[in-house]
Amino acid sequence: MREVFGFTRFQGEQEAAIRAAMAGKDCLVLMPTGGGKSLCYQIPALAGEGTAVVVSPLIALMQDQVAALQALGIGAEYLNSTLDHTEQRSVIARLSAGELKLLYLAPERLLQHETLELLRRHRVSLIAIDEAHCVSQWGHDFRSDYLALNQLGKFFPNVPRMALTATATALTRTEIVERLELRNPRIFLSGFDRPNIRYLVQAKTDARRQLISFMANHRNEAGIVYCLSRKKTESTADWLQAQGFTALPYHAGLSADTRAAHQRRFLMEDAIVIVATIAFGMGIDKPDVRFVAHLDLPKSIESYYQETGRAGRDGLAADAWMVYGLQDVVRLRQMLEESAAAEAHKRNERHKLDALLGWCEVTTCRRRSLLEYFGDELIADCGNCDICMTPPVTWDGREAAQKLLSAIYRTGQRFGAAHVIDVLLGKSTDKSRQHRHDALSVFGIGKDLQPNTWRSVMRQLIVQGYLRADPERFGAMVLTGTSRALLRGEVDIRLRQDPAVAAVRKKPTAATGAINSLAEADRDLWEALRACRQTLAAELKVPPYVIFHDATLMQMLLERPCDEAALLSVSGVGQAKLARYGEAFLAIMRQYA
Ligand code: ADP
Ligand code: ZN
16 A cells, blocks of 8 residues: 555555455445545455456446556556457456456456456456446446356355445345345445535526636636536536636537547546536546536435535545526426336335435535435534535525415416416516406515515425425426415424525635645646646646646645655655656756755
């Protein structure tokens, strides 16, 4: 760990998992994204005799991992369809010559007869199965090839296997153990918390303006903006581009070449913003994504956790930011009801969406309730979410709720949100005149509140189950079984006051904070270090973070190592990187000494 990776200490369960694997035990390692799973099999691979086989579901992931290992001076290769015959032969030759400590393979490749025979002739030290949740038929990443991995135990009876994943509910956990037929595995379970991610959720008022005000804290940083539709990813990317960001769209409708080019720029350059549908993400291992923004709601808390989890893998501060509004709530519910799926499936989806919406509206620490959803407990409030930083104000919503429900009732439960709000505000429109709503007693009874407040009330009533949008009536607002009690004033209801947009900002995150608060001279040094990294990366055709992570550069900046010994004590600088890149960075350090 010290020599090769240049790390000073193990994180979480790393050491225990490494010891178990080295003692020949099967293991299941559950760690959140960025928790450091790779090290759990890479160190046993380096320390053991022979070659460790790593099963990985995606070509992009394999390439990233292998590039990073090679930069550390480790014998690592992958075998997959992107290699031509000559290249494949050369990998096999290196394997035969005993030069490989790690060999990455896709499951279908590994299970081919010739591959198995090839490996049987060699010494396999360990089999690591990355993204092991791909074996679960219930998850969204199901890969049928993973199911056949259970055969590995028979082919390599004496080789320990290690399954690794970041997404594992208790159910998936059992499924992984059973389907992979792990033998009496040791289970290493780390919590789900990602303490360096700051969670921020805002009520949508003017999404673009809100986004830009959020992104002002993230100029010159890499991030992902998620949208629901392809069209919106493109228009948002164009618009961000006009605002001076380098923003690129990514969705399944773009040509494979364009997608590959955009993904490549995201990895290879320092400050690209990708505006994507959920088609983007799986297999993106970029450690220095500083923010993930959602302009549309994800489908569930699980999806939210997974998508936001792509931020801050390197452990430095990152933001997960989302806006959502009444429209989203109505639209998602409607899409769900209109889908052709079986009723049981819909019920499940409805339940998941409700959980997500409920989470959006929480009035207590967001991280705490996020973790509770996964069965984790947080000892103290996090202090690093919007709620902890700006506790929401609640108000007695009884009268407002009564007015709103009455307006819906009096207008016949046939109209959508916008018209109901017009009636409350007493707006004279064609529709209200046509339907004689301007003659109703509820017309104009809501003039005391702002339109935004009415949207907020409506949204919260939907989330709390007092109202729903009826898909059979084009999303008309209708009362539910519980509305009556509220209408009669028999129950209390407290509503959250949506904070004004400006109020939620703006303690800068630790990362930007650290950089923004640098003295002028330090900032020059920081830029010089980054430029040096970028030059080396371009020469080697690898992403900058393969050379050194931001955290490593930051430590150099703070400690100003001026000789090899000092540089070696920086986390992330091992022997191989010292030999390859040390001089280049020391030269800069001397220049700024
Ligand atoms: P995961 O696969 O769990 O998402 P990775 O294995 O990619 O996580 O590790 C996340 C980051 O943490 C990597 O950039 C890695 O270099 C770093 N890391 C892992 N273990 C340590 C450690 N013991 N000390 C410092 N950094 C570490
Ligand atoms: Zn909190």
